[in-house]
Amino acid sequence: MQADKPMEPTVEQGQPNHRDFGNLKEFKVQHSTLRDDPFAIRPGKTLLWTGVSMTLQPSKKKEEPRALLKNVWGEVPAGKVTAILGPSGAGKTSLLNILAGRTISSSNLTVTHNVRVDTFQVDPARQSMRRQIAFVAQEDSLPAATTPREAIRFSARLRLSKDTTDEELETLTNRMLQELGLEAAADTIVGNALIKGISGGERKRASVGVELVTRPALVFLDEPTSGLDSFAAVKLVNLLKKVASAGSSVLFTVHQPASETFASLDQVIFMAHGQVVYQGSPEKVPEYMEDRNKSVPEHANPADWMLMVTQTMSEDELAKDNFFSVDERNLPEAEPMPKGQSMMAKTMHSESGAIVEVQKISIFVQIYELLYRDIVNTGRDTTALLTRFGASIFLGLVIGVVYQGVGATDLSDAIDLQSHFGGMTMVLIQAMFGTGISILLEFPTERPVFLREYTTDHYHIGAYIFAKFVMEAVLTFLKVMCEALILYYLMELQMPFLTYFGILYMLAMASAAIAVLFGSAMDDQKVAQESLPILYVPQFLFSGFFISITLIPPYLRWAQYLCSLTYAIRLSVVNEFDNCVGPDAQQNCNDLFEELQVDRSDVWWYWLMITVIFLIPRIGAMFALKQSAKRFYSN
Numbered sequence: 001m002q003a004d005k006p007m008e009p010t011v012e013q014g015q016p017n018h019r020d021f022g023n024l025k026e027f028k029v030q031h032s033t034l035r036d037d038p039f040a041i042r043p044g045k046t047l048l049w050t051g052v053s054m055t056l057q058p059s060k061k062k063e064e065p066r067a068l069l070k071n072v073w074g075e076v077p078a079g080k081v082t083a084i085l086g087p088s089g090a091g092k093t094s095l096l097n098i099l100a101g102r103t104i105s106s107s108n109l110t111v112t113h114n115v116r117v118d119t120f121q122v123d124p125a126r127q128s129m130r131r132q133i134a135f136v137a138q139e140d141s142l143p144a145a146t147t148p149r150e151a152i153r154f155s156a157r158l159r160l161s162k163d164t165t166d167e168e169l170e171t172l173t174n175r176m177l178q179e180l181g182l183e184a185a186a187d188t189i190v191g192n193a194l195i196k197g198i199s200g201g202e203r204k205r206a207s208v209g210v211e212l213v214t215r216p217a218l219v220f221l222d223e224p225t226s227g228l229d230s231f232a233a234v235k236l237v238n239l240l241k242k243v244a245s246a247g248s249s250v251l252f253t254v255h256q257p258a259s260e261t262f263a264s265l266d267q268v269i270f271m272a273h274g275q276v277v278y279q280g281s282p283e284k285v286p287e288y289m290e291d292r293n294k295s296v297p298e299h300a301n302p303a304d305w306m307l308m309v310t311q312t313m314s315e316d317e318l319a320k321d322n323f324f325s326v327d328e329r330n331l332p333e334a335e336p337m338p339k340g341q342s343m344m345a346k347t348m349h350s351e352s353g354a355i356v357e358v359q360k361i362s363i364f365v366q367i368y369e370l371l372y373r374d375i376v377n378t379g380r381d382t383t384a385l386l387t388r389f390g391a392s393i394f395l396g397l398v399i400g401v402v403y404q405g406v407g408a409t410d411l412s413d414a415i416d417l418q419s420h421f422g423g424m425t426m427v428l429i430q431a432m433f434g435t436g437i438s439i440l441l442e443f444p445t446e447r448p449v450f451l452r453e454y455t456t457d458h459y460h461i462g463a464y465i466f467a468k469f470v471m472e473a474v475l476t477f478l479k480v481m482c483e484a485l486i487l488y489y490l491m492e493l494q495m496p497f498l499t500y501f502g503i504l505y506m507l508a509m510a511s512a513a514i515a516v517l518f519g520s521a522m523d524d525q526k527v528a529q530e531s532l533p534i535l536y537v538p539q540f541l542f543s544g545f546f547i548s549i550t551l552i553p554p555y556l557r558w559a560q561y562l563c564s565l566t567y568a569i570r571l572s573v574v575n576e577f578d579n580c581v582g583p584d585a586q587q588n589c590n591d592l593f594e595e596l597q598v599d600r601s602d603v604w605w606y607w608l609m610i611t612v613i614f615l616i617p618r619i620g621a622m623f624a625l626k627q628s629a630k631r632f633y634s635n
């Protein structure tokens with residue numbers, strides 16, 4: 001561990017740092033409660049569970065239900081580090097997910113449990129309970145263009161008490177980076193499979209930092225040491241011990257801990273075949289194995305030995321040799337949480353030592369932080385930005401050159417008018433497609449980040465949707481402005497420039513809204529992308545451009561009113577062809593209005609409808625994302 005900055009008054013006063021204390025009680029007396037200390041003492045909570053079972057219901061009638069967890073019991077005392085060990089498929093992650101409220105009963109899964117925090121009965125899936133839990137999943141889901149420093153600071157800003165100052169946040173973040181050995185990588189972007197960033201191990205540690213910086217009372221980590229070298233793994237476990245020594249209950253899963261790591265744990269829960277094999281201190285493992293005639297060989301790592309034994313023996317053999325442990329704790333009756341009781345609210349110690357409730361930051365700060373991150377990250381991803389604007393400018397130039405001067409042609413010539421109308425429609429289709437597709441392609445990378453942050457209580461869903469909307473509105477504004485400037489002047493259109501820009505912009509925003517709704521509603525982003533034509537192709541059919549509305553079967557014509565492209569085309573036609581000069585030109589324009597069923601007096605209605613089509617999917621996306629998040633933590 002690196003030396004720490006002299007930051008706590010306890011250190012400055014010449015008292016020993018908290019790392020010098022072996023026991024929590026002593027540590028509590030000396031430890032700082034300062035808000036810029038990630039290891040500041042926190043109100044500890046003991047998590048207990050019994051009767052945790054998970055059964056997979058058969059998909060076919062003839063099959064039997066499959067018990068994945070059987071009456072699992074255990075405990076994570078406050079101030080202790082507990083590891084769940086066991087062979088692959090033993091049920092470690094399943095247990096962790098149930099305790100974290102991330103797995104609940106569903107159509108094919110039956111979950112039962114009796115979980116308590118201290119003496120109170122709790123439902124881990126409840127929002128108030130999940131707010132207490134810091135959860136580090138196996139897969140990292142940090143935004144690719146963010147740096148570890150920014151990711152940790154973002155988490156601290158949104159999840160710590162609202163009165164935490166910028167200086168405190170900076171100190172907390174620096175301290176966390178230092179503890180995780182991430183100083184050198186602190187300002188390098190996280191990256192992903194396509195963008196080079198920090199290493200996999202650094203990414204894992206950054207994910208841990210994002211959770212630990214909030215000084216949680218309960219810390220759950222799924223395989224935090226996987227992908228780390230043995231030195232980094234030992235360092236991480238030491239860090240978890242430090243977090244526990246500040247009062248947290250730490251529970252993590254691990255496959256095969258090194259001897260040093262194993263010996264340093266406070267408590268281990270060894271699982272096999274969905275049952276508890278051993279629960280207790282690591283030192284007593286050799287004795288436990290000896291009692292079952294499977295003594296740990298000399299110099300062998302007891303964890304490795306236990307893994308080997310449980311993997312080579314069948315479930316029946318293990319049961320016969322008395323390997324499975326039943327709950328003999330005789331727990332007293334749990335108390336229901338009293339009404340209005342705030343114990344499950346997130347709490348911390350004030351500087352006077354009193355326990356106070358964490359004040360959640362306002363939705364405006366959440367929006368500001370989300371927007372700030374989006375702006376910085378968008379600016380960093382120059383390739384995506386250049387492609388987005390480059391493609392618009394290129395397509396604008398191609399369409400503009402092909403339809404050059406089409407707006408100034410003679411409207412008394414029906415073919416000229418058709419080209420004029422065709423050019424405008426082509427641009428509208430391009431604006432609609434270009435915006436929707438680029439959003440839907442981005443969604444798969446953003447979705448896991450949102451799901452992690454939303455389910456760990458970073459922000460309100462409304463803040464996320466609003467920040468996303470503002471960002472899209474600005475980027476789409478700039479993109480459409482580029483296109484409109486090129487096309488308006490090359491095509492020599494007749495309507496006022498601002499009207500033309502307004503129509504293109506509203507259509508692009510409506511298209512973006514539909515893409516966001518699709519991306520939000522579908523868990524499988526590939527399916528969402530593949531289904532996009534279902535939304536766009538009907539728009540062509542009902543827009544009146546490829547087939548006259550009057551030729552469409554009457555029972556299908558209503559569909560035109562749901563298509564944003566229909567309104568955009570009608571608005572373009574009314575504004576571009578309303579002042580046709582000369583009898584032939586007037587006749588041609590009237591024919592076009594009739595074919596498209598455009599009514600000059602309905603212009604306000606067209607504007608209203610295109611606005612509605614752009615607003616409703618946004619609201620829908622909010623609900624769809626909420627549902628997605630529910631499914632996410634119940635998987």
Ligand SMILES: Nc1ncnc2c1ncn2[C@@H]1O[C@H](COP(=O)(O)OP(=O)(O)OP(=O)(O)O)[C@@H](O)[C@H]1O
Nearest residue numbers: 056068086087088089090091092093094095109635
């Ligand atoms: N939602 C689910 N639907 C079907 N099977 C499931 C579900 N969740 C877990 N399982 C099954 O339960 C068993 C235990 O899975 P779990 O992921 O908990 O094991 P693990 O001990 O964490 O394994 P590993 O160390 O490989 O991650 C596995 O056989 C897994 O396929």
